[in-house]
Amino acid sequence: MSPGAAAALLAAAAAAAFLTDRIAVVALIVVALFLVCLRAPAARRWPYLVGALVSGAGVIVLSPLLWSSGAGTLIWEGPTIPVLGPIDLSTDEITAAVLSGLRLTAVALAFSAYALLLDHDRLVAAGGFARRSALAVALATRLVPTLERDAAGLAESVRGRGIELSGPRGYATLLSPLVAGSLERASSLAEAMEARGYGRAGSTRAPRPPWTWLDRAALAVAAAIVVVAVLVP
Amino acid sequence: MTIARVEALSFAYPDGSPALRDVSFELRDGEVVALLGPSGSGKSTLLRALAGLVPHFHGGRFSGRVQVDGNDTRAVRPAVLAGTVASVFQDPEDQVVMTVVGNEVAFGLENLGAQPATIWPRVEKALGAVGASHLRGRRTVELSGGELQRVCLAAALALEPRLLLLDEPTSQLDPAGADAFLGSVAAAGCAVVLSEQRVERALDAADRVLYLEEGRLLFDGPVAAAREWLAAHRPRYAGRESFAAPETPPGEALVEIEAARFAYGDGPIVLDAASLCVHRGEIVTLEGPNGSGKSTLAKLAAGLLVPGAGTVRRSGRATYLSQDPGRYLVRETAIQEVALAVGGDGRRAQAALERFGLGFAASRHPRDLSSGERERLGLAAVAVSDPDLLVLDEPTRGVDPDRRADLAAWMLAEAASGRAILVATHDSGLPADRRVRVGTAREEPVAV
Numbered sequence: 138m139s140p141g142a143a144a145a146l147l148a149a150a151a152a153a154a155f156l157t158d159r160i161a162v163v164a165l166i167v168v169a170l171f172l173v174c175l176r177a178p179a180a181r182r183w184p185y186l187v188g189a190l191v192s193g194a195g196v197i198v199l200s201p202l203l204w205s206s207g208a209g210t211l212i213w214e215g216p217t218i219p220v221l222g223p224i225d226l227s228t229d230e231i232t233a234a235v236l237s238g239l240r241l242t243a244v245a246l247a248f249s250a251y252a253l254l255l256d257h258d259r260l261v262a263a264g265g266f267a268r269r270s271a272l273a274v275a276l277a278t279r280l281v282p283t284l285e286r287d288a289a290g291l292a293e294s295v296r297g298r299g300i301e302l303s304g305p306r307g308y309a310t311l312l313s314p315l316v317a318g319s320l321e322r323a324s325s326l327a328e329a330m331e332a333r334g335y336g337r338a339g340s341t342r343a344p345r346p347p348w349t350w351l352d353r354a355a356l357a358v359a360a361a362i363v364v365v366a367v368l369v370p
Numbered sequence: 371m372t373i374a375r376v377e378a379l380s381f382a383y384p385d386g387s388p389a390l391r392d393v394s395f396e397l398r399d400g401e402v403v404a405l406l407g408p409s410g411s412g413k414s415t416l417l418r419a420l421a422g423l424v425p426h427f428h429g430g431r432f433s434g435r436v437q438v439d440g441n442d443t444r445a446v447r448p449a450v451l452a453g454t455v456a457s458v459f460q461d462p463e464d465q466v467v468m469t470v471v472g473n474e475v476a477f478g479l480e481n482l483g484a485q486p487a488t489i490w491p492r493v494e495k496a497l498g499a500v501g502a503s504h505l506r507g508r509r510t511v512e513l514s515g516g517e518l519q520r521v522c523l524a525a526a527l528a529l530e531p532r533l534l535l536l537d538e539p540t541s542q543l544d545p546a547g548a549d550a551f552l553g554s555v556a557a558a559g560c561a562v563v564l565s566e567q568r569v570e571r572a573l574d575a576a577d578r579v580l581y582l583e584e585g586r587l588l589f590d591g592p593v594a595a596a597r598e599w600l601a602a603h604r605p606r607y608a609g610r611e612s613f614a615a616p617e618t619p620p621g622e623a624l625v626e627i628e629a630a631r632f633a634y635g636d637g638p639i640v641l642d643a644a645s646l647c648v649h650r651g652e653i654v655t656l657e658g659p660n661g662s663g664k665s666t667l668a669k670l671a672a673g674l675l676v677p678g679a680g681t682v683r684r685s686g687r688a689t690y691l692s693q694d695p696g697r698y699l700v701r702e703t704a705i706q707e708v709a710l711a712v713g714g715d716g717r718r719a720q721a722a723l724e725r726f727g728l729g730f731a732a733s734r735h736p737r738d739l740s741s742g743e744r745e746r747l748g749l750a751a752v753a754v755s756d757p758d759l760l761v762l763d764e765p766t767r768g769v770d771p772d773r774r775a776d777l778a779a780w781m782l783a784e785a786a787s788g789r790a791i792l793v794a795t796h797d798s799g800l801p802a803d804r805r806v807r808v809g810t811a812r813e814e815p816v817a818v
Contacts, residue, residue, distance in 0.1 A: 178512055179636045258468045272467070279469045282511040287697070294698035296674055297690030297761075298711035298752055314700045317737055322464055328427050329465035333525070334452030334481030343476040343489040 139345070140255045142352035142359075147247040149359035154243035156366035160232070163239040167193075170246035177253035181282070185249035193242030200237060201230035252278065268340075280322070287318050371399045373532050373561050374420055379434035380585075381415060381424055389415040391585040392434070397561050399532065404576035404593075405565040406600075406607060408770040409742040412585040413565040417535045420563065421457050422448035439532060453482045456526035460538040460768065462518040471497070471513070472506040475525045482529065496528035497521075500554045515542045516660050523551065527558055536564045540571070541768040544659040544796050567770050569607045573597065581607075606771035613778040613801035616785040620803065621650030624759045624790045625671045625688070630680035632666055640666045643680070646806060648759065648790045650686075653781055655802040656794040662809030664794035665693070665763050671792050672761040686758025693764045695748025699736035704728060704747055707736055711755040722754035723747075742773060749777075759790045766797045 150170060154163045174182055202215075202224055209229025217223045258275035291311045292302055302308055330336075374397040381390040390412045397403060397420075405413050418424040422443040425432040436443040439454045456478070459465050468474040475493045484492065497503045500520045510518065519539060526534060536555065540548035548568065552575045555562055563580075566572035573579065579596035581589035581604070589599050601608040625648045632641040641663040648654050648671065656664040669675040670682055672690035689711070692698055701707040709719035723729050726746040731739055736747055745765075753760065766774050778801050781791050793800060 180634065181512070183635070256470045256473065258470065258473050275469055276467060279466070279510065283463055290692060290694075290698045291700055293669075293674060293690075294692055294695065294748075295700060295710070297672060297692060299687060299689055299755060299757070300711065311700060313702075314698075318697060321737070325459070325461070325464035326467070328423055329457070329459060330467060331427055331448045332421050332423060332452060332455075332457045333467075333478040333529075334449045335477075336447075337449040337452065337481055337483070339483035340481050341483050341486050341489070342480055343473075343493075344486045 138355055139348060139352045142348070142355035143255055144251060145359040146355050146362075147250055149362040151244045151247040153362045153366035154240045156363070157369070158236065160236055160239065163236060163243060166243050167239055167246060170243060170250060173250045174246055174253060177250075182249070182253055185253060186246075189242050189245030189249055192245055193238040195238075196241050197234050197238035200234040201226050204230060204233075206230050206233065276326070280319075283322065284315070284319060287322075288315055291315060291318075372396050373399050373439060375435075375437045376416075376419070377435045377437075379416075379419060379436055380432075381419060382431045383415075384429050384431075386430075388585050389430075390419070393582075393585070393587045394434075395580060395587065395590050397533065397563065399561055400559060401577045402556065402562045402564065402575055403578045403580055404569075404572035404596075405563055405580050405582065406569060406572065407582035408772055409567075409768075410740050411582040413582055414537050415585075416582065417457065417537050417563060417565060419443065420533065421455050421535055422446065422451045449481070452478065453529050454531060455533045455535060456529045456531035457535040458519075458522050458526050458537070458539045460541055462515065462522045462542075465522055466510050466518060469509055469511070471502070471508050471510060471521050474510055474521060475506075475528050478525055478529050492528050492530070493524075496524040499527055499557065500524045501550065514661060516544070516547045519543060520551065520554075523554060527554075530560075532560050534558060534560050534562045536562065536566075538565055538567060538768055540566065540568065542660075547660060567768055569600075569771060570610050604771075606775055610799050611771065611775060611778075612799040613775075613782070615801055615803055616651070616653055616782055618651045618786050618788075620652040621788065622685070623647050623649050624684065624686050625792075626681075626683045627667070627670055627677075628681045630667075630670055630677035630682065632663075632670065632675060632677050641670075641677075641809070644670075644808070645680075646671065648792050650758065650790050651785055651788050652803045653785050653791045653793065653801055655798075655800055655805045656792065656808050657796070657798060657805055658808035664808045667808055668761050668763055668792060668794040671759070684759075687755065688759040688761060689752040689755060689757040690761040691748055691752045691763060691765060693767060695751075696736075696739075696741055696744025699744065699747065699751075702735060703733050704736055704739070705732040707747060708751050708754050711751060718754055722750040725753075726750040741768075742770075745769070753784075757789070759792065760784065762791065762793045762795075764795055765793065766795060766800065 150166050154166045157163060174186055203221060205225060206227060206229040209227040211225060211227050213226040215224035291314055295302055377394050379390055379393045380388060382388040407413050415424055419436050420438060426448055438451055441451065466474055467477050472493055475496055476489050479489045479492055497506055500523050502520045502524055505517060505521060519542060540551050543551060548571060556575060564572055564575065573593055576593055578592055580587060589596060597608060627644060627646040630641055630644045631639060633639045644667055646667060656667055658664050670677055672688045673684060674690055699707050701710060704723060705716060705719050708722050709716055712718045720732060723732055726749060728743060728746055728750060731743060736744060739747060765777055782801055785791055
């Protein structure tokens with residue numbers, strides 16, 4: 138499937154999660170997107186999955202306590218905390234929190250699938266305009282794992298001398314060399330790009346594969362998902 | 371036919387002493403030239419001058435003339451020379467732009483304005499030429515270092531250059547990987563300038579040799595004559611030097627690993643039932659192809675990793691020098707960098723800097739040092755605390771024969787003083803009491 142069609146499906150799934158009020162439907166979207174993300178290599182997918190699931194779970198756990206709907210059955214009534222006000226828990230708040238948490242998870246998983254599985258340097262470039270901006274996005278995406286690896290290398294270099302890094306302050310000392318290393322890499326990359334003709338007049342584009350019936354079907358399904366979500370909220 | 375002509379080229383970087391001094395030579399179509407010389411001799415600068423990156427990208431003082439395919443490199447930008455000239459640099463991580471292999475190889479062709487209909491066939495052909503067709507749809511972040519370097523070569527070959535410039539491209543590859551890489555280069559048919567520290571391999575691949583030292587071209591001639599010249603004038607470059615084993619009898623065991631098993635996260639098993647014992651006063655090398663688990667076993671020995679199964683028993687202090695240590699320096703001055711491991715003890719740090727010939731650099735920022743100086747600084751930073759066990763990960767990677775000999779002598783002296791040294795390496799010529807063969811031929815992903 139072409140990245141454009143796949144991106145349309147992911148966007149439709151995320152949009153549908155916001156358009157529908159049915160928890161079961163949003164949960165179904167979350168499960169489907171989670172399964173899609175599992176196709177990515179294990180070593181790369183876990184930060185995305187943990188981030189998406191923890192964010193969603195955080196909303197589900199915290200938001201009923203921090204917001205009072207005034208409706209539904211009151212399950213628990215707690216103390217009044219300055220600034221936050223009365224802490225309570227009602228069925229209405231729990232329902233709203235689950236829906237919001239699942240929606241957030243759906244969007245995060247859709248983004249994760251985009252980042253992990255799609256050929257996004259082609260996808261962004263397919264817009265046909267702003268090639269430099271598209272390239273900047275592709276480079277930023279590609280360099281995130283390099284940054285992670287450099288950070289791990291710096292920490293290992295210090296630990297290898299028998300020094301244990303602990304707490305945010307310990308790791309913060311690595312920030313400056315990490316930034317300096319990134320600048321060095323950026324300079325080397327710029328040099329390599331110039332040596333490969335970047336910035337030369339008259340550039341062309343490699344032709345994209347023509348859309349197949351599967352791509353068209355995916356686009357139709359994406360549109361249908363959004364329409365159904367609008368018509369049957 | 372001449373593809374490049376260098377006439378009386380001298381060059382100095384904006385804040386440095388001359389990197390090239392009065393260099394002159396010609397390159398002919400189809401010849402493979404080995405560019406040899408110590409670290410800091412000007413090899414990389416010369417390659418950058420042939421690509422036009424010197425002076426356009428780096429600035430500096432440039433005199434003389436470089437012509438490539440009839441173009442004066444001062445008059446045309448490197449991007450214009452691209453296509454006629456293609457470069458592959460030492461670290462593939464610093465040159466890959468796109469996220470998918472096929473797009474990466476197509477990137478240069480798109481920049482050059484190749485006919486769209488020809489781009490994918492040329493990508494396929496180039497990937498096929500380096501034995502990487504199966505990687506076309508893979509994401510670049512998921513490739514091993516060796517795979518990524520092959521992709522970089524494919525990206526260069528796809529441009530169908532007349533002149534291919536290779537700056538220590540095999541330094542991260544095991545011997546089999548390096549041979550395969552150079553085989554692909556030889557089959558390309560264009561003129562090649564190959565800068566290499568693995569001298570024997572470069573001589574085997576080349577028709578002609580240029581030898582640089584302190585920016586001067588000391589030798590230019592065919593390989594047979596080069597072997598004679600090197601044997602007479604730079605014997606360490608004439609053949610791979612092997613070093614005798616230490617003579618001190620080993621003492622008590624400092625680390626004992628039994629039946630260790632290890633995997634990174636939920637990835638594949640890197641080590642299975644691995645056992646190793648290192649004694650005081652002993653030098654042990656871990657050898658094996660890329661991805662065989664040498665570094666992992668070394669990190670287990672140093673206490674940086676904990677095995678999933680099996681046992682590791684250690685006594686005494688261990689320190690670990692990572693691959694490419696010059697990239698992982700963390701302090702603002704060289705003396706602070708070294709003092710980090712001894713609680714800020716400036717006197718011990720200064721003594722360690724002197725021992726590694728870096729006394730002059732105490733107050734300099736580590737990133738202002740040359741690559742060779744940075745590596746020595748990394749070594750000083752792990753040796754300063756006088757550990758019982760020193761674990762070194764690929765310490766001769768990209769190291770010239772003179773520095774390799776210095777390192778070997780230092781290892782022998784450290785072992786004689788009662789220290790144990792464990793080395794993960796592709797270099798089978800280093801001194802060792804025992805050589806341990808590790809693992810299988812699976813390549814280790816860069817991102818682990």
